[in-house]
Amino acid sequence: MTWDDTSARAALRHLFDTAIRAADPRAILAAHLPQRPRGRVVVVGAGKSASVMAAAVEAAWPDGDLSGLVITRYGHAVPTTRIETVEASHPVPDAAGEATARRILGLMQGLSADDLVLALISGGGSALMALPDGGLTLADKQAVNRALLDSGATIGEMNCVRRHLSAIKGGRLAAAAHPARVVTLAISDVPGDDPTVIASGPTVPDPSSFAEAQAIVARYGVEVPAAVAAHLAAAADETPKPGDPRLARAEFHLIATPQMALEAVAAEARAMGLPPLLLGDSLEGEAGVVGTVLAGIAGSVRRHGHPLPAPCLLLSGGETTVTIRPGTPKGGRGGRNTECLLGLALALGGAERIWALMADTDGIDGSEENAGAIATPDTLARARGMGLDARDALSSHDSYGFFASLGDTIVTGPTLTNVNDLRLVLIA
Template identity: 60%
Template structure:
């Protein structure tokens, strides 16, 4: 194939779309449904994919007594028949998040051993499903979430804190549903696919301790509101992993998305190198590292000889330490840093995006970098280094017309990155 800017851009977009399609909730749910129950099926769930997951089950089981409620992000709702859909805020919870937590807890109370609870969990559920412990208010939960998001904490660290401040996370939803049988279907968006970390594991036991929470707060310099501190002082732990007997199935995950992307690249005649599905760290630092890997491949054919695609997944972080910040998310910040690291070298393109279609809080999933990215940005009067320092990567890629906008994809298997080396 003749590789030029147009053909490479087209391929990268097909690769990204294949990664998203591999995690389509309708297909993933149908492949993983348990046997139909003799009695009722109560569906609960939280996350950006939960409404689409619920809709797939409702359509698949017309002959089963199905009811329930799930919560998803604003703009991610789809009709789910007999299952009620609530929309709430992400990444910081709102009143509807609180309503969702109360409603779901009420839905699973009073069940019997003949009932089946199917919990549908996906990324974003931690902020969408809120049930504050102790005397905490919604404002307290919002303050905790905002502090966590700004701290640079990993998703695992954030969820550890959230669980110990909740009446529904960290396996407590499963306790509330007893003695009903619980089957959890999970679309993973976390490094390592630990179901206890996805949506903060409402139906999965957790071995973290309050001491672990205190260590995270100290290391990340996070101040909790007084009522949240009081919850920690009360010392009520979470159910341990061995305490709950429900079944958990990972039905879609970043590794599956990377495999689907690699298949498309291979069909196009490219070598593929998958660096991993659980890469973490600061977005701008990851951009510098990946830039070095791409330049090495281009110049010395190591670690892979071109034409090739270097794939990776995971979730980077953007730490904001004081001052004002612009618009952008993890993926566009990564790409702007990558563009600076590549410094206009020929023969290297890249795409990165959030598979849920929303990078951070913006309306773009991500963006594309090409060999002429910096040249075109200078012509547009954009200062790449200044915009990166001000966390304004969205404005950079908007200014050169290289944002990728998919709209909500109704799934979420974390961030996706692909670098094409000619």
């Protein structure tokens, strides 16, 4: 195949769409459903995919006793008839999320050993299902969320703190359902697919401790409200741990993961004549730095034919971080994918015949309407022609503004799934 700007852009977008299709709950969830119980089925859930997962359950089980409540992000609800959907705020929780989390916890009361709790968990559940523990308030949780998002902490570290501020996460939801059977169907959006990290693990035992949460807050210099600091220091009510008898009937099943999506993309790339090099499903680090590293690998392919010759596709997933340091100018608009992409473009310096797409599979990168963006060999030249300073955009975390000005953002709307970030680099 002859690669040019048009064909490369089309190929990258097709491969991104392939990843989303591979993780669509409407196509994959039914095969993972357990047997119907003798008693009731109560469906609960939280995450960006929770509503469409609930719709898939209704389609697979059209008859019988089925009810429940799930919470998803604003704009992510789909029609359901027996399972109620409520929308709430993400990534900073709001009152709708708190009230719905309280209702979900209430549905666990009075269940019997014959009943089944079907928990539908996906990325975003931590912020959406926010139920402050003890004497904490929603305002306390909001302040901590904002500070963690700007701190540079990994998603695993952030969710360790969240678990220890919550009355529903870290296994507390499953513990409240005892003695009912609890079956969790989860879509992973976290590096390593750790069940305790996906939506902060509301239905799985939590091996972490209050002391670990305190250490994370200290490590990143996160300023927390006095009530939060006191709550962490008191360590009065630990999360359920492995071996807790209340979680003996809790099962956890992954129905979609970043690796599954990457493998689907790799297979499609081979069919298109693009041998893939899968670099892993859990790449982490500062977004701009990860972009620089990927540019180095792409440059080696172009110059030396290593680690494989062109044409080829570098393929990776995971979740990078963007650290907002003190003194950073306000007003920057961007997400980790566009920031990583801008780091790659700067490092490549206009190298010929290298195109890249980086996007979040949930359709939202950061706080803007785009899933991500595409970089081309002439990205920097076109930017200079428009008076845009790529380095300034990177340092001020305005990667969205940069790519939007070039017309190179990718806008999908909510995809209703979430298997983390997808990074594609095509070298022709």
